[in-house]
Amino acid sequence: xxxxxxxxxxxxxxxxxxxxxxxxxxxxxxxxxxxxxxxxxxxxxxxxxxxxxxxxxxxxxxxxxxxxxxxxxxxxxxxxxxxxxxxxxxxxxxxxxxxxxxxxxxxxxxxxxxxxxxxxxxxxxxxxxxxxxxxxxxxxxxxxxxxxxxxxxxxxxxxxxxxxxxxxxxxxxxxxxxxxxxxxxxxxxxxxxxxxxxxxxxxxxxxxxxxxxxxxxxxxxxxxxxxxxxxxxxxxxxxxxxxxxxxxxxxxxxxxxxxxxxxxxxxxxxxxx
Ligand code: FES
Numbered sequence: 001x002x003x004x005x006x007x008x009x010x011x012x013x014x015x016x017x018x019x020x021x022x023x024x025x026x027x028x029x030x031x032x033x034x035x036x037x038x039x040x041x042x043x044x045x046x047x048x049x050x051x052x053x054x055x056x057x058x059x060x061x062x063x064x065x066x067x068x069x070x071x072x073x074x075x076x077x078x079x080x081x082x083x084x085x086x087x088x089x090x091x092x093x094x095x096x097x098x099x100x101x102x103x104x105x106x107x108x109x110x111x112x113x114x115x116x117x118x119x120x121x122x123x124x125x126x127x128x129x130x131x132x133x134x135x136x137x138x139x140x141x142x143x144x145x146x147x148x149x150x151x152x153x154x155x156x157x158x159x160x161x162x163x164x165x166x167x168x169x170x171x172x173x174x175x176x177x178x179x180x181x182x183x184x185x186x187x188x189x190x191x192x193x194x195x196x197x198x199x200x201x202x203x204x205x206x207x208x209x210x211x212x213x214x215x216x217x218x219x220x221x222x223x224x225x226x227x228x229x230x231x232x233x234x235x236x237x238x239x240x241x242x243x244x245x246x247x248x249x250x251x252x253x254x255x256x257x258x259x260x261x262x263x264x265x266x267x268x269x270x271x272x273x
Contacts, residue, residue, distance in 0.1 A: 008075065011032070011081070013030075021072050023076075024052050026072055036049070036052045036068060037138055043143045047068055048138045054078050055079040055084050056079075064084060093112070103133070105188065132164075136189075137162060139164075140186065148178070152174040176228050177225040179201065181201070182201070189204070190202070190203045
């Protein structure tokens with residue numbers, strides 16, 4: 001069966017793309033530079049930050065829209081760097097800065113888009129309301145947790161009250177302490193800390209989960225939690241326990257894999273440590 005293809009124009013250049021492809025991906029494949037904050041290819045698109053805004057003309061109508069959630073369409077015309085696009089992205093960056101005026105990642109990002117960071121942030125009130133003023137609500141953490149983890153966190157509440165949280169705002173019993181949320185967070189609003197043989201997942205100063213760390217089978221570095229290993233074994237459907245190498249820290253696992261591969265290439269037996 002033939003793959004359905006659509007024809008469209010991007011920055012005046014005619015191109016073709018697979019029907020259903022996202023405008024952002026097609027633009028990136030063409031080597032165009034489109035900024036993103038809430039997008040990662042391995043996670044479902046969400047369209048939260050609007051930094052990837054492009055100008056789209058279809059059936060005589062032109063609008064600004066997020067390219068990371070927009071599928072290509074026959075006859076579509078896309079502009080990735082028009083004056084309206086550049087201005088739109090700067091406004092988005094300024095709004096993010098007003099939400100998180102003291103977050104360094106957001107300040108750097110706003111400066112990149114030509115926002116006068118000092119002037120804008122000087123006028124922003126800093127309420128001492130115990131709320132999270134580092135989170136841009138990009139939902140990368142919640143999508144990552146739902147995709148690779150046990151879905152321990154979610155966006156809760158609505159409108160200005162919306163935030164990332166655990167059920168009933170309590171310390172989670174579901175979180176396995178994998179730290180994926182922290183790895184994908186662009187503003188370090190959610191992070192983890194490994195200290196005194198424990199991993200603490202923290203958001204806005206509150207602990208989401210605290211779990212003991214377990215050591216690597218080879219170098220004895222504390223590197224993950226028992227809950228992560230259990231989860232990997234269950235998800236991987238491994239009746240006999242964990243997948244190969246899961247009991248080693250990333251460094252040791254890498255070295256073991258390289259040694260195993262080397263032995264295989266030379267036709268030698270490899271003795272697992
Ligand atoms: S990257 Fe497209 S809306 Fe955030």
